[in-house]
Amino acid sequence: MKILHHGAVNGVTGSCHELVINNSTSILIDCGLFQGEDSKTDLAIGFDITNVTALIVTHCHIDHVGRIPYLLAAGFKGPIYTTKASASLLPLVIEDALKVGVTRDPKIIAACLSLLAKRIVAVDFKTWFNLPINPSVNNAENTQTAKARFQRAGHILGSAYVEIDIFENKSTKTTPNNTQGKSTHRVVFSGDLGAPYTPLLPTPKPPYKADTLVIESTYGDKNHQGRKERTQTLKKVIEGAVADNGVVLVPAFSIGRTQELLYELEQLIHSAPKNSPWHSIHVILDSPMAANFTEQYRNFKHLWDAEAKRKVAKGRHPLDFKNLTTIDTHKEHVAIISYLATRQTPAIILAASGMCTGGRIVNYLARFLSDKTTDILFVGYQGRGTLGHDIQTYGPRNGYVFVNDTRIIINAKVHTISGYSAHADQNGLIKFVTGMRKKPNHIKIVHGDDDAKNALANKYREILGEKTFVEIAK
Structure with a gap:
């Protein structure tokens, strides 16, 4: 052998x-x-x-x-x-x-x-x-x-x-x-x-x-942050990010990370006071693949852990909640980018690919990476040679990257929460x-x-x- x-x-x-x-x-x-x-x-x-x-x-x-x-x-x-x-x-x-x-x-x-x-x-x-x-x-x-x-x-x-x-x-x-x-x-x-x-x-x-x-x-x-610390970090980053009515871009893998983030966001919205801004934040899932996989996660609830099953038993929908909008077609994708670019409204966008090597997240980066009200939130590993790794490396020093062959200055704030790996x-x-x-x-x-x-x-x-x-x- x-x-x-x-x-x-x-x-x-x-x-x-x-x-x-x-x-x-x-x-x-x-x-x-x-x-x-x-x-x-x-x-x-x-x-x-x-x-x-x-x-x-x-x-x-x-x-x-x-x-x-x-x-x-x-x-x-x-x-x-x-x-x-x-x-x-x-x-x-x-x-x-x-x-x-x-x-x-x-x-x-x-x-x-x-x-x-x-x-x-x-x-x-x-x-x-x-x-x-x-x-x-x-x-x-x-x-x-x-x-x-x-x-x-x-x-x-x-x-x-x-x-x-x-x-x-x-x-x-x-x-x-x-x-x-x-x-x-x-x-x-x-x-x-x-x-x-x-x-x-x-x-x-x-x-x-x-x-x-x-x-x-x-x-x-x-070693990662503990889950409580990680959730508090996510809450703090998002609250700071949307205070200026900008967008939060989250490059997320269609399988796994996206569903975990939806779960955590639903919990933050559910536990927020009634008059909290959390209840008016748009959560946008712009990935047909991620939407399909999320449906499969719902189909296989018997594989969820005990905590998630308890929420379902209480009538909660951790992967399908009121603030969540799913974008399907390319036409809808173009329309939502235009909408967010012209309306100062707080929104969290989850889109693939997780390392920004392709997919709809690239179009968001092309439009919003140079905007000071934008926040990029990395929640997973960024491999060397990927656009995500370059943004993670050069963003904190106001450097630049090439997106679709166009040189873009990174004015957006860049955050990394490794605990969501x-x-x-x-x-x-x-x-x-x-x-x-x-x-x-x-x-x-x-x-x-x-x-x-x-x-x-x-x-x-x-x-x-x-x-x-x-x-x-x-």
């Missing part, structure tokens, strides 16, 4: 890991798109998929699933295992990715989605399923079998980490009747782990054990390992910038000692 990495080793995008079980069988875990500095013009699958018998999808963010169309085009015909909620989201994500980055030809898109639908196998959490294993070539005495199951990762709706048990049956000729000796190796792929106490989804629980662990490290060198912080990543009853013998760190990976590796070495080999994947 060995693990090869085809992405998320020099940054946080392009997650794609190949678990080689024997010389004729490999399993892929995720097949994501490269973004920001990691972006590539040639997205064709650049590794041999001859022995790849299955793909496991941990969750539906584009940096974990965006290369699936290219995998299908390369001839992959195996099953795509994912959770039931992710199975409902995946076609929406892939359709959008095709329209944005490949083609708007409806026939090509329909053909790809048809292929995808034939491959998807939806599996419940905590349910073991067998993986397709080919016999080992030139080693008939040893045979392998493997099974996997999904555990809740708390990152976005349907997100999972995956446990894979590999069984090796060895023929033992020295024993009577050539009896079989069986050994088991458990590999855990973290996918993206959620932060504790985030809205809507429960905190991930560590697995019982792992022999080998492949773990993300997005915030391996940082959907990723576990350093403490969460450490607890995921220390909470295991049987600690890993081997940890491979992926999906992080160099500083984050090195900091997390050093923490693991300090805590686990020499019994665990910790390495940064290459």
